[in-house]
Every structure is written in structure tokens, then in C-alpha cells.
Amino acid sequence: MMRSMSSAVTSLKNHQTKMDVIGNNIANVSTTAYKAARVTFKDTFNQMVRGASGTSVDRGGINPSQVGLGMTTNSIDNAMDPGNIDSTGIGTDVFISGAGFFEVKSADGVFYTRDGNFTPDEEGYLVTRDGRFVQGYQADANGNIIETKDRIRIPLSDIKEPRATKNVTLVGNLDSRAGTGIAKMPTDIKQIYNIIPDDPTKVPATFGDKGKYSLKGEYSDNEQEKRTSIIGATATFKVYDTLGGAHTIRIDFIKQGTPQDRKYALQVFYVSPDGESMVPADSTTISGIPTNGIQFKADGKLTDDSKKALENFSVKLMTNANINGSEDVNAKIDLTAVTMFETKGEVKPQTNDGYPLGKMTKFSIGSDGIVTAIYNNGDRKALGQIALATFANDNGLMKEGDNLWSPTQNSGDPNIVKPGSGSAGVLQSGALEMSNVDLAKEFTQMIITQRGFQANARTISTTDQMLEELVNLKR
Known part of the structure; x- marks a missing residue:
């Protein structure tokens, strides 16, 4: 009889x-x-009441008879399946989609976590909220990842040195419906208008090879003519010198x-810094321009001869070294992707x-x-790369508090890899990753545990x- 009480205890x-775990x-x-x-x-142990016996000639087999002596905890396991994603909108919060742990390091050792709630410290190092350094790979000054595990530093006041333009690629379309020659319209000599009339059929045209506005030499009755090239498209872009100075180039097609x-x-024109004037390019500022222009095939693509002729097309700017000390700009212009179709011209x-x-x-x-730095000049540069650690047996990890885990003999050693590899x-x-606690399941287990406790x-x-009845038998 005492066995039942011992088992119940x-x-x-x-x-x-179990209730403590629940x-x-x-x-x-919400952790x-x-x-x-x-x-x-x-x-646990089972007391043998009668042993088993096999079948004999005159008697059948007998199964063993045992009385159990209670129960004990078999295991306390961790459900390592990932929690749901919680969008925070904070750039330094990091969620791991799939397997792996962040490796973090401090004076008390190296630990592993899936809590990606990071932030830069005062020196720019990426750390957890309790100050542990996030481990990964640092990049060199040129943005190349160094394959040595280290802390990741984010220089928040970093300056990106300027770079002189060497290559520019232009894309777009030239309107195949564009006219040729020079559009001409009468104006009052007292006032010159810069707006071309909406109805081009009412404007007489003459042909010429100039791409600039000009005045006729003869006029009467306070009238003159303003001429403008009929341009299929215009491309305007900036090139930069060795000291970061910007220079505007315009190309008319x-x-x-x-x-x-x-x-x-x-x-080709050089646009003045104030944008008020354009200086035509000459042999000192442009090279490789096709003397006969460029030609397109019937399918709207450049001919092979034009592509070849454009291979050496470049613009050279004679910068004023006395002003900022920069070197001349020599930029190669790639036009091979420009097309000619019947649609609005834009390059x-x-x-x-x-x-x-x-x-x-x-x-x-x-x-x-x-980790990529973004600069106000539009450039980007890699600063480092966060590493992940994987284990042969995640369930073998030991909880250390503070959302940290440590490896054990049964988890295996960490395998440090880059995200997305292996x-x-x-x-x-x-x-961030949410807790994977299922409240419905926990409350169900709570009820089962409560009833089990009550039954025992x-x-x-x-x-x-x-036992009381047994004692009372003496009376």
C-alpha cells in the first residue's frame, strides 16, 4: 500500500x-x-511479482507480473523550430530565415543567439543590446571582405573619397519621326521667344548644319528669324574630376x-556651372566622335560600323587646375545601347x-x-559581413540566459559560415524572430498537468x- 503513496509523491x-516549464x-x-x-x-523501477515462463508440455506460458514504483522526468527538450517574423522597420534588427545562430563575444566568452536585436556602439562596433560584439568579417578600405573572423565596425562618420569619371553609359531612344535641318520661325526683334510653336506645320524650315541658335543678317519691320536644330534627343549628364568637382556635358542627336x-x-557641349551657357566641344575636348554621325539599321539598332566607330568616343574636359587643382577629365562615352524607334526620344x-x-x-x-554603407553621393561600399554558426544538433545546445546558447558535447562544435551558404x-x-511558444498548446498542457497533479x-x-481503515481494524 505504501508503494502507491510513494508513486503518487x-x-x-x-x-x-512540468508546471514550472509551462x-x-x-x-x-513575447521574448x-x-x-x-x-x-x-x-x-522508474518495477517490482517483480512473478516472473515469466515459457510453454511446457502440460502448461502454457506465463507473462511476467510487475508493480511499478512511480515515474520521473525523462527529458526537458527545447523546440528549436523558428518563430514567426516580427517586422520592426529598424535596420539594425536582423531575422534569420532558416538555420543558424549569430555568434557574439564578450569578456565572459563566446555565445550563440538568434536574437538579432543589434545596434552600433559609440565606436561603431555592431553589438547586442547587452554589449556583446557581433562576430563576422570586416572589409578593407576598398570594400573587400577579409576572410578572418572579427568584430564588425561601422564607421558612422565615414567619408568616401571622390572618383574621377572614366566611363559613362547612355541608354534610351531617338525618335525616328524627328525632322531634319533647322526649324525657322519669325519673331519680333524687340523680344526673342524661346518657345517653339505647338503647330510645327505652320513653321517654314530651311536646311543647315549648325546646331546653335542664330539670327538672320537681314530683317525688316522689326522682325527676325530664330533658328533651332530639330533634335531627336538630348542627353545631359555630369562627369567628375579627381577632386570631386562636377561638370555637365550635353550631347544633341x-x-x-x-x-x-x-x-x-x-x-557635344560643355554646360557652364550656372547652366546659362553652352560651349561647343572642339578637338581638344572631344575625341572619337564619328565624323559621318551614327546610323541605325531598319530594326532600330545601331549598325556594326557605327558601334565600331563609337568605340573611341570620349569627352575630355580641360579643368582649371588653378581653381581646384584637379586633373583633366577624360571620360569614355558608351552609346551602343541607344536605339531608334517611333516613340518619344529620350537618352x-x-x-x-x-x-x-x-x-x-x-x-x-x-x-x-x-553590411553596406550608403553615401550621400549615391555610392555604396561593403563594411563587413555578419557570420552565422550552425550545429550538428541544435537540441544539444545549453541555455545560458539573456537569449544566449552555448555548445555542449552533444551539440557539436560550431561551423562558422556566411549567410545563405551550406x-x-x-x-x-x-x-526580429518572435517566440515560438504556442499559447493554445501550453494551456492544454497546463490542464493535463493540473489534472495529473490532482489525480496523484x-x-x-x-x-x-x-491506511486509516487498516489502523482502525485494531479497535
């Missing part, structure tokens, strides 16, 4: 342990990246010959490898863990009553 104790799970329902724990039970010729002449710069002096304004963390997941900035308490009280 062990059960009460272990159900209390309570801790519920307490951490970032918390992993819910679960308790499993197992029976002027239709030549008949529509069947599909030819355009190129006129814009697609790439420009030059930029002015830039100051870092913010930084971003990519899915591959690369079995490691990818990163998403602006989000009833076993004790019933056994006590039976």
Missing part, C-alpha cells in the same frame, strides 16, 4: 516540474527568439539626311563610375549578411484513508 514532484514558456511568450521547452516523463538614311549627327545616363566626395548617411544589412539560412533586416493527490488521500 514522485508524480506530484514531476508534475510540478509557466516559464508562458512567461516568455525575442525564445524557444519553448517541453517535459517528457518515464516510469540631330537627324540627318532622309528618313531612310536613319542617320544622326552628334553635337539618359545608365552608369557613371565617377562620383563626388560622399559622406556616409546610413547603412543596410543584406540577405547575405553584408545549411545556413539568409538574413532579413528590419525584423487523490491517490495519496485515498491511500491515507485505506
Whole structure:
């Protein structure tokens, strides 16, 4: 009879342990990246009442008879499945989509966490909210990742040195409907208008090879004529010198010959800093321009001869070294992607490898863990890369508090990898991992645990009553 009471007592104790785990799970329902724990039970010793026997000639086999002596806790496991994503909009918050842990380091050792609530400290190092350094790979001055694990530093006041333009790529379309020659319209000599009439059919045209506004030499009755080239498209872009000075270049594409010729002449201008005047390019500022213009095929693409002729097309600016001390700009212009179709003409710069002096304004963390500085001149540079650690057995990790884990003999050693490589997941900035506690499941387990505790308490009280009856037999 005492065995039932002993078994019930062990059960009460272990159900209390399970209740402690459930309570801790519920307490951490809002804890970032918390992993819910679960308790499993197992029976303990069993007292043999009668052993088993096999079948004989005159008797069948007998199964063993045993009385259990209670139960105990089998394991307290952690559910390592990832929690849901919680979008925060904070760029330094990082969510791991998939397997892996961040490695963080401080004076008390190296630990691992899935809590990506990071921030730069006063020296620019990326740290957890309790000051542990996030581990990864630092980049050199040119933005190349150094393959040595280290702290990640984000120089918030970083300056990006200017770079002189060497290559510019222009893309766009030249309107195949553009006219040729010079548009002419009468104006009052007392006032020259810069707006071309909306109805071009009422404007007589003459042909010429100039791409500038000009006045006729003869006029009467206070009238003169203003002439302007009929331009298929205009491309305006900036080039930068060695000290970051910006210079504006304009290229006019002027239709030549008949529509069947599909030819355009190129006129290049240097725009003054105030934007009020344009200086035509000459042999000292431009080289490689096709003397016969460029020609398109019937499919709207440049002919092979035009592409070849444009290979050496470049613009050279004779900067005033006495003003800022910069070297001359010599920029190659790539026009091979320009087309000629029947639509609005527009040519814009697609790439420009030059930029002015830039100051870092913010930084971003990519899915591959690369921390990228963003400068106010439009340039970007890698500052470092966050590393991830994977384990052969995540369930073998030990909780250390503060959302930290440490490896054990059963977890295996950490395998440090870059996000997205091997079995490691990818990163998403602006989000954190939520707790994976399922409240519905926890409350269900709470009810089961409560009833189990009550039932075992009833076993004790019933056994006590039976013992009382046994004592009363003496009376």
C-alpha cells in the first residue's frame, strides 16, 4: 500500500516540474527568439511479482507480473523550430530565415543567439543590446571582405573619397519621326521667344548644319528669324574630376539626311556651372566622335560600323587646375545601347563610375549578411559581413540566459559560415524572430498537468484513508 503513496509523491514532484516549464514558456511568450521547452516523463523501477515462463508440455506460458514504483522526468527538450517574423522597420534588427545562430563575444566568452536585436556602439562596433560584439568579417578600405573572423565596425562618420569619371553609359531612344535641318520661325526683334510653336506645320524650315541658335543678317519691320536644330534627343549628364568637382556635358542627336538614311549627327557641349551657357566641344575636348554621325539599321539598332566607330568616343574636359587643382577629365562615352524607334526620344545616363566626395548617411544589412554603407553621393561600399554558426544538433545546445546558447558535447562544435551558404539560412533586416511558444498548446498542457497533479493527490488521500481503515481494524 505504501508503494502507491510513494508513486503518487514522485508524480506530484514531476508534475510540478512540468508546471514550472509551462509557466516559464508562458512567461516568455513575447521574448525575442525564445524557444519553448517541453517535459517528457518515464516510469522508474518495477517490482517483480512473478516472473515469466515459457510453454511446457502440460502448461502454457506465463507473462511476467510487475508493480511499478512511480515515474520521473525523462527529458526537458527545447523546440528549436523558428518563430514567426516580427517586422520592426529598424535596420539594425536582423531575422534569420532558416538555420543558424549569430555568434557574439564578450569578456565572459563566446555565445550563440538568434536574437538579432543589434545596434552600433559609440565606436561603431555592431553589438547586442547587452554589449556583446557581433562576430563576422570586416572589409578593407576598398570594400573587400577579409576572410578572418572579427568584430564588425561601422564607421558612422565615414567619408568616401571622390572618383574621377572614366566611363559613362547612355541608354534610351531617338525618335525616328524627328525632322531634319533647322526649324525657322519669325519673331519680333524687340523680344526673342524661346518657345517653339505647338503647330510645327505652320513653321517654314530651311536646311543647315549648325546646331546653335542664330539670327538672320537681314530683317525688316522689326522682325527676325530664330533658328533651332530639330533634335531627336538630348542627353545631359555630369562627369567628375579627381577632386570631386562636377561638370555637365550635353550631347544633341540631330537627324540627318532622309528618313531612310536613319542617320544622326552628334553635337557635344560643355554646360557652364550656372547652366546659362553652352560651349561647343572642339578637338581638344572631344575625341572619337564619328565624323559621318551614327546610323541605325531598319530594326532600330545601331549598325556594326557605327558601334565600331563609337568605340573611341570620349569627352575630355580641360579643368582649371588653378581653381581646384584637379586633373583633366577624360571620360569614355558608351552609346551602343541607344536605339531608334517611333516613340518619344529620350537618352539618359545608365552608369557613371565617377562620383563626388560622399559622406556616409546610413547603412543596410543584406540577405547575405553584408553590411553596406550608403553615401550621400549615391555610392555604396561593403563594411563587413555578419557570420552565422550552425550545429550538428541544435537540441544539444545549453541555455545560458539573456537569449544566449552555448555548445555542449552533444551539440557539436560550431561551423562558422556566411549567410545563405551550406545549411545556413539568409538574413532579413528590419525584423526580429518572435517566440515560438504556442499559447493554445501550453494551456492544454497546463490542464493535463493540473489534472495529473490532482489525480496523484487523490491517490495519496485515498491511500491515507485505506491506511486509516487498516489502523482502525485494531479497535
